[in-house]
Amino acid sequence: MALSARRSKTDVLGVRQRLLFLQPRRAVLGVTAVLAAVSVACGAPPVPGVSSDFSINRASDGHGLRWNPCAAIHWRLDSRIEPGAFTPVNTAINTLASATGMTFVYDGAASYSPQVKVWTQPSPLVVSFARQSGSPLGFASSYLSGAGQIGEGGWWASGSSQANIQIVKGYAVIDADVYNRSTTNVRAATLLHELGHSVGLNHAAYNSEVMYGMLAAASPTFYSAGDLSGLRAVGRPAGCL
Numbered sequence: 001m002a003l004s005a006r007r008s009k010t011d012v013l014g015v016r017q018r019l020l021f022l023q024p025r026r027a028v029l030g031v032t033a034v035l036a037a038v039s040v041a042c043g044a045p046p047v048p049g050v051s052s053d054f055s056i057n058r059a060s061d062g063h064g065l066r067w068n069p070c071a072a073i074h075w076r077l078d079s080r081i082e083p084g085a086f087t088p089v090n091t092a093i094n095t096l097a098s099a100t101g102m103t104f105v106y107d108g109a110a111s112y113s114p115q116v117k118v119w120t121q122p123s124p125l126v127v128s129f130a131r132q133s134g135s136p137l138g139f140a141s142s143y144l145s146g147a148g149q150i151g152e153g154g155w156w157a158s159g160s161s162q163a164n165i166q167i168v169k170g171y172a173v174i175d176a177d178v179y180n181r182s183t184t185n186v187r188a189a190t191l192l193h194e195l196g197h198s199v200g201l202n203h204a205a206y207n208s209e210v211m212y213g214m215l216a217a218a219s220p221t222f223y224s225a226g227d228l229s230g231l232r233a234v235g236r237p238a239g240c241l
């Protein structure tokens with residue numbers, strides 16, 4: 001598990017503003033073991049989880065960083081090297097929508113792999129299947145480092161003052177090679193995990209949550225109690241922005 005954060009400034013909205021803040025959050029997801037995809041074909045039993053086990057990010061004035069949960073979030077999928085990805089990703093998006101009360105609108109395919117420090121993505125939310133940086137096979141993302149990492153998710157928040165900083169962009173990048181070597185359960189958990197990051201969740205403390213920083217065959221395949229608490233805290237139950 002690794003977690004890092006950067007802060008810098010940029011004119012992301014393309015309008016002149018006195019202050020504009022950039023607070024991307026990155027969190028790397030690893031797998032404890034890469035198992036044959038056929039070894040666990042059915043879903044793991046639901047894991048209750050711990051309702052207080054979640055973490056969200058806050059601006060310096062204390063407000064939680066989140067998307068405006070009352071505006072539709074448009075997303076695209078880069079599945080150039082994972083042609084069958086739409087169905088499982090769309091299922092995960094629908095689960096995220098249900099848990100947050102937010103609306104996600106699919107705008108079609110993207111030919112775009114998110115890269116570190118590059119936010120010129122073709123839609124506010126991008127899900128991409130890629131390979132580790134430096135891969136000779138193409139479709140590389142600098143978010144992916146190999147070495148057991150299966151994915152990374154994050155967000156970018158901006159605003160004209162501390163009081164109105166909100167998340168405006170998000171991403172989930174999946175290592176296609178590790179994904180394809182993983183079990184059905186780990187694949188499902190990976191998508192939910194990285195999408196959780198894209199709406200502002202950090203890692204949970206216990207492995208009973210999807211947002212725990214490591215996944216294994218026994219990991220939950222649905223958001224657990226702490227995940228759901230966190231998703232409500234960044235979602236529509238927390239009010240419109």
Ligand SMILES: [Zn+2]
Pocket residue numbers: 027028029153193197203211212213
């Ligand atoms: Zn993570």
